[in-house]
Amino acid sequence: MKPEPGLEKTESLFWALVTAPEGVRPGLDELVRRGAAAPGDLDALIDDGANMTPADRLDIYANMYFFRLLDCLKEDFPKLHEALGPGRFHNLMTDYLLACPSRHPSLRYVGERLPQFLVRHPLGGESPALADLAGLEWARADLFDAADAAPLTREHLASLPQDEAGDIHLRLVPAFTMLVLDHDAPRLWGELNDRIKARAAAAAAAHDGPTCLHDAAADAPPLPEAAPRRTRVRVWRQGFAIFHRPIADDEASSLEAIRAGEPLGRVAQRLSAGRTEAQATDLVGRMLQSWLDDGLLSA
């Protein structure tokens, strides 16, 4: 009977080794160097087999750990992947998962801290727009399964007493958020989206042709260069589709006011500074129309 090392120590060592960024054997060496493990701990823990050492066997788990999370992050951040190319994306995610291992039982939240992580990562220093791009992609991913709400219809709005319109408290749907970015990430998102589509079309054409050409530029594309530009973006889900749109300061402040619970009259009043009453009314009307069309308001 060999009760040592016990379940807690077994799991702790197993975890440290399968999440080590360079693999199991270098991970063990690092633990030994830090005095957190003895050189023989792995061999004492795991049986060896016909053709595989304990480290080989644990490496299977190490690879599954990393590549499962990498696949998930690629799915949540496809434009960032396109911007960086596979090699840089892989290395960034290695750094990210080491610094920010998953804290939630659902894989869905694995990328939650990536935008903030990029701000302080060397790649984010080299190309600051990347953090904003990641922030936009995460906002879109995050709304995919946000709570549903019946949208406010024009008919319902029209049925409200018009002389009390100023007292109406509009509500935003749960699947809505606003971002304040330091770069024009929506423009970058659009360019990368076009690039992904073009690559897919080229790949489809090459598949029909005699050869499939290796696209060296896609492996390590030039990093995005975007001058700082304050950009407000609204992101929302309509039905099951996710949208985003840069918005002017007036619209952003109006949506903030609605989110804060201000009545429509107060929202309109805020817009009247520097405008005639007719101009302010017209602006409110156009914004309301757009919000109704996009399903931003809930019934």
Add this chain to the structure above:
Amino acid sequence: MPPANPTTRPRFLGHGVGLRRDHFDRVLSAPTRIDWFEVISENFMVDGGKPRDVLTRVRERYPIVMHGVSLSIGSTDPLNEGYLKELRELAGRVDPAWISDHLCWAGVGGHYAHDLLPLPYTEEALAHVVSRVQKVQEFLGRPIAIENVSSYVTFRQSQMTEWEFLSEMARRAGCGILLDVNNIYVSARNHGFDPVAYLDGIPADKVWQFHLAGHSDKGDFLLDTHDHPVCDPVWDLYAHAVRRFGQVSTLVEWDDNIPTFERLEEESESARAIQTRVSAERPATAARA
């Protein structure tokens, strides 16, 4: 409150497949040859959006089984109460035929690997798992089923075989067993044990469900990839399982390189044909435990 009738095998649901995003529209747009669907619980613990909507509509037409991957029943971390509340809420909404998860640990130190990590088969681990299964069952107010996982390591400290551990866990905790026939085959090849001895070592009355899936041969080991058809040796093992355990709800998993829904249906129909053929060999009574 202890779960009611902990050893009772749930009703036979027939032949199911995993409900995957690629097939959402197909499943809802036309009749299928599938009797029931299994969903990954965590994918549906959400507030809204398409997955939740699809699940609601699929549930109106088919029985559903909830299959989790993050219960982490063998972890030395405390049970995640927030997760359990979400699981209970989902069960209240879906009314599943049963709930299952894996004999594994999924993380430690407050972190998740999103993988099914293996346990040493020791008395200490057994007592730990049994205690946690009982707590989960009390929290959910119903017994659960626990599935054997594919593994690539064995621990020197293990004191019993995997099937002995699984059987004793089910006996002590009053839970069911979800027997993954492909996982038995993969682990048997990886560790050199007899898969038939595994099946024969499991008490028949504890088995609630079978899983079938494909795997990949990596040369030195088999990897449980769920990206291939079920291979012939696993079909043979499934036939043996049907002989031993009788009529048990069976599910085909296919999670990567996902084929058309019609191809998946064919795989499920193959399982149905084997069950029908084996059942005709003799009365489909479960072997004695």
